[in-house]
Amino acid sequence: MNAIEGKNEVVLDAATIPGDRDLSSRHALPAVIITGPPWPRSGTGRVIESQIQFYRERGYQTIFIAAPFRPSYGIDSPIWDDVREGLMELGADRTLLATIEPRQLTLGKYAATIRHGYRGTALDWLVAVGRLGRLTTESMRFLRSVPVALLHVNHVFTLEFALRLKRRLLGRRSRIPIILETHDVQSHMLEEKQEPNPWFKRPDRVERLLKSEIAQLGIPDALIHLSSSDFDFFQRKLPSQAHFLAFPTIDEGFISLVNETTPLTEPIDLLFVADWHPPNLAAIQWYSEQVWPLLAKRNYNFKVVGRIGRLVEGQAPQLYDKCRCWFVGEVGNLAPFYRSARCVIAPMVSGSGISIKTIEAFALGKAFVGTSKAFRGMPMERLEKMGIYYFDQPAAFANAIVSTLDNVKAAEHSSRTAYQELFSKEASFGVRTQALAVALKESSPAQR
Numbered sequence: 001m002n003a004i005e006g007k008n009e010v011v012l013d014a015a016t017i018p019g020d021r022d023l024s025s026r027h028a029l030p031a032v033i034i035t036g037p038p039w040p041r042s043g044t045g046r047v048i049e050s051q052i053q054f055y056r057e058r059g060y061q062t063i064f065i066a067a068p069f070r071p072s073y074g075i076d077s078p079i080w081d082d083v084r085e086g087l088m089e090l091g092a093d094r095t096l097l098a099t100i101e102p103r104q105l106t107l108g109k110y111a112a113t114i115r116h117g118y119r120g121t122a123l124d125w126l127v128a129v130g131r132l133g134r135l136t137t138e139s140m141r142f143l144r145s146v147p148v149a150l151l152h153v154n155h156v157f158t159l160e161f162a163l164r165l166k167r168r169l170l171g172r173r174s175r176i177p178i179i180l181e182t183h184d185v186q187s188h189m190l191e192e193k194q195e196p197n198p199w200f201k202r203p204d205r206v207e208r209l210l211k212s213e214i215a216q217l218g219i220p221d222a223l224i225h226l227s228s229s230d231f232d233f234f235q236r237k238l239p240s241q242a243h244f245l246a247f248p249t250i251d252e253g254f255i256s257l258v259n260e261t262t263p264l265t266e267p268i269d270l271l272f273v274a275d276w277h278p279p280n281l282a283a284i285q286w287y288s289e290q291v292w293p294l295l296a297k298r299n300y301n302f303k304v305v306g307r308i309g310r311l312v313e314g315q316a317p318q319l320y321d322k323c324r325c326w327f328v329g330e331v332g333n334l335a336p337f338y339r340s341a342r343c344v345i346a347p348m349v350s351g352s353g354i355s356i357k358t359i360e361a362f363a364l365g366k367a368f369v370g371t372s373k374a375f376r377g378m379p380m381e382r383l384e385k386m387g388i389y390y391f392d393q394p395a396a397f398a399n400a401i402v403s404t405l406d407n408v409k410a411a412e413h414s415s416r417t418a419y420q421e422l423f424s425k426e427a428s429f430g431v432r433t434q435a436l437a438v439a440l441k442e443s444s445p446a447q448r
Helices: 043-057 079-088 102-115 122-131 137-144 156-170 186-193 206-217 228-237 252-260 278-298 308-315 317-322 335-340 356-363 380-385 394-406 408-423 425-442
Strands: 031-036 061-066 094-097 148-154 178-181 222-225 243-245 268-273 302-305 327-329 341-346 367-370
Touching: 031 043, 031 156, 043 061, 043 148, 043 356, 043 425, 061 079, 079 094, 102 122, 122 156, 122 186, 122 206, 137 156, 148 156, 148 425, 156 178, 156 206, 178 425, 186 206, 206 228, 222 228, 222 425, 228 243, 243 425, 252 335, 268 278, 268 335, 278 308, 278 317, 278 394, 308 317, 308 327, 335 341, 341 356, 341 394, 341 408, 356 367, 356 408, 367 394, 367 408, 380 408, 394 408, 408 425
Parallel strands: 031 061, 031 148, 061 094, 148 178, 178 222, 222 243, 268 302, 268 341, 302 327, 341 367
Antiparallel strands: none
């Protein structure tokens, strides 16, 4: 059994999309293998969903492989129970899960130690863990039966998995191109989280992390960035690479679903949609402690939807008990909540990369109030010309909520304008078409 194969990977075959060709006929189409973290119903998941739609519209069959890069994603981890259903919602023709066997972690650490000469970083370690993902013999047999035309990698941490898979499927001399979508400056995220180096048990200096990241990003044929700041940063660091800026877009089917959904019985004045993510916890803490006291007398109906409720309950139990009525939890269908919301808020005080939830609110034409962190990576000057501003001080944020709820129609118009001009499907897919053309043209044996 080779190193990328295992016996416990789970295969998920997506149902045929209504009105489209069945899977047997799609099997003959050129295939795009998309790798990414197992994070459905998240910002990353929304982007991957858009990628899948793009490639399907371009005539490719799509195979998504969830490739974990954290040791916690072991074969028997209960984490998989939470993500299976969400992964099906991404819409790929076929979805596979790669898992990590615990015994491989020790071997992987030894291999990474030798590879990096005892000077590896936390980023190198996560890349090495990602490399350990294993698929079943049956799944490898399936992958060998399809005409692979492209690998599309999400997050630098799944790149080594994709490269190893490519060698197993196609050999070292293959000219199959690779596009990598950065999603963020991952070295900056690891610095912010103070990720400990597994060899030295302390955080790395950001310069070392960045050196590791740049070394990895020099491999793909094209890089796609999701925010203006990431695009500018990586273009400076890797001037010889092909860079593309494709703001995230929102699936048109989801937009239609929300618009056609029956609202909830009770309207929602303020809605915050948030996944299990530390910056979302910080946002809830800031809002509850500094903003809500300024609004409490107005009796607004505020709801928080998503897995963030579980994180708040675990790490800030007093806050959760005090504000328990806010938290709806994870829901299978967001549409009724968005449909019922008069205003969407994003009280972010930390975070990096572009905010998918902000773009989602724009796509749905929802009145929106956010801090500067809610607009991270976006062209703020252009948004201000559309009447969209950020509010970082508690009093300013609270006043903006009151003003917006008093003028909902004007705020909704601003959101729709922002989406059409900056984040629409046409704008995003146009850039993706350019990146695909360059990757197909520039791939060469020397890069492999």
